[in-house]
Amino acid sequence: MDIEKIRKDFPVVDDYIYFDSACLSLKPQPVIDAVQKYYSEFPVCEGKRSAHTLSTRLTKEIKKGRKSVKDLLNASEIDEIAFTKNTTEAINTVARGLPLKKGDKVLTTDKEHNSNLVPWIKMREKREIIYEQVSTDKDGQLDLEELKEKMDESVKIVSMVHTSNLDGTTTPASEVADIAHENDAYFMLDGAQSVPHKPVDVKDIGVDFLAFSVHKMLGPTGVGVLYGRKKLLEELDPLIYGGGGVRSTRYDEATLQDSPAKFEAGLQNFASLAAVKPAVDYIKEIGLENIEEHEIKLNTIATEELKEKVKIIGPEDPEKRSGIFNFQLEELGCHEITLLMDEENILLRGGKQCVHSWYSFHGLEGGNRASFYLYNTEEEVKKFVEVIRSLVF
Numbered sequence: 001m002d003i004e005k006i007r008k009d010f011p012v013v014d015d016y017i018y019f020d021s022a023c024l025s026l027k028p029q030p031v032i033d034a035v036q037k038y039y040s041e042f043p044v045c046e047g048k049r050s051a052h053t054l055s056t057r058l059t060k061e062i063k064k065g066r067k068s069v070k071d072l073l074n075a076s077e078i079d080e081i082a083f084t085k086n087t088t089e090a091i092n093t094v095a096r097g098l099p100l101k102k103g104d105k106v107l108t109t110d111k112e113h114n115s116n117l118v119p120w121i122k123m124r125e126k127r128e129i130i131y132e133q134v135s136t137d138k139d140g141q142l143d144l145e146e147l148k149e150k151m152d153e154s155v156k157i158v159s160m161v162h163t164s165n166l167d168g169t170t171t172p173a174s175e176v177a178d179i180a181h182e183n184d185a186y187f188m189l190d191g192a193q194s195v196p197h198k199p200v201d202v203k204d205i206g207v208d209f210l211a212f213s214v215h216k217m218l219g220p221t222g223v224g225v226l227y228g229r230k231k232l233l234e235e236l237d238p239l240i241y242g243g244g245g246v247r248s249t250r251y252d253e254a255t256l257q258d259s260p261a262k263f264e265a266g267l268q269n270f271a272s273l274a275a276v277k278p279a280v281d282y283i284k285e286i287g288l289e290n291i292e293e294h295e296i297k298l299n300t301i302a303t304e305e306l307k308e309k310v311k312i313i314g315p316e317d318p319e320k321r322s323g324i325f326n327f328q329l330e331e332l333g334c335h336e337i338t339l340l341m342d343e344e345n346i347l348l349r350g351g352k353q354c355v356h357s358w359y360s361f362h363g364l365e366g367g368n369r370a371s372f373y374l375y376n377t378e379e380e381v382k383k384f385v386e387v388i389r390s391l392v393f
């Protein structure tokens with residue numbers, strides 16, 4: 001990986017040490033150009049609604065984006081890729097679109113992002129489903145025995161974070177898929193932190209639904225993906241009704257489009273959708289295996305240099321934490337650390353990183369998360385180490 005060459009494609013990368021890619025990644029020039037091109041060359045609506053020259057052009061770009069995502073995930077069909085606003089919307093679509101009823105059970109891990117926790121809490125309130133969590137140990141590993149014990153015929157879906165934004169650990173997804181399927185339950189993965197950082201093959205894993213955000217993988221803001229097996233998406237009710245999600249209506253009835261159109265009701269974020277393909281192409285060109293390896297290399301430097309002095313959230317072994325280095329200092333609170341680091345131009349995330357439930361359960365105030373990506377360098381990590389050391393020693 002030629003990091004110096006890569007960095008030339010990212011406009012602000014030299015101005016800061018940007019370690020908050022788990023929240024939102026920086027954007028390379030081809031993605032910025034594609035957004036600009038939409039506004040300057042074909043700033044219209046997609047061809048589902050009108051079929052004139054400009055809308056046809058946009059439709060082609062969106063189709064290319066959808067196909068690039070399909071290929072990235074090794075999905076079977078382009079119709080299995082529905083665009084959403086983000087991971088959150090994709091998970092909510094499944095939570096609210098499945099015909100869950102009183103007494104149906106849903107299982108997650110005990111360290112889910114709010115986006116894979118709150119939808120289920122709300123379904124418990126609204127439809128009286130049973131919602132339970134499966135424990136993870138102090139190294140962040142899922143207790144598969146507990147999962148098996150909690151599986152019974154009432155479980156309708158197992159919905160788990162793939163790679164955790166809290167500690168970077170990765171759920172053994174194929175094993176969980178097998179356990180879910182043996183019990184006739186669906187399996188959904190929250191891939192917000194896996195798809196941008198490592199190869200994810202939906203067929204190899206055997207996952208039924210996968211949610212992730214294109215804006216965390218070099219893409220433009222406001223685009224997420226809901227992957228679902230075709231038959232399941234056909235049966236799933238959309239979150240939002242109307243607009244281009246509809247095939248025909250009478251005053252008293254509506255026929256919805258097939259997937260993915262039925263999930264994309266109303267005018268969409270076209271400028272961003274037109275820039276999905278350049279983002280996916282960029283990632284593919286670099287190679288997800290290389291990205292993963294690079295992040296672990298950076299995480300290894302941070303871990304080796306700081307493990308005696310900071311408390312790392314998750315396992316000590318950086319190989320198990322992807323590009324996530326989430327830590328606490330005895331001497332300083334997380335908000336103080338974020339501000340002090342910011343003064344040094346090092347941009348970290350401090351607080352509960354939307355995993356309030358896990359922090360509250362463990363009685364912890366929060367952590368400071370450095371998340372690495374393909375454009376980060378060893379020098380940046382060394383600078384980060386130096387500043388943390390200056391705060392502690």
Ligand SMILES: Cc1ncc(COP(=O)(O)O)c(C=O)c1O
Nearest residue numbers: 086087088113115165190192213
């Ligand atoms: C694991 C995980 N799930 C879900 C989300 C929510 O993503 P979005 O805000 O793009 O919906 C995030 C965002 O940080 C995440 O890290």
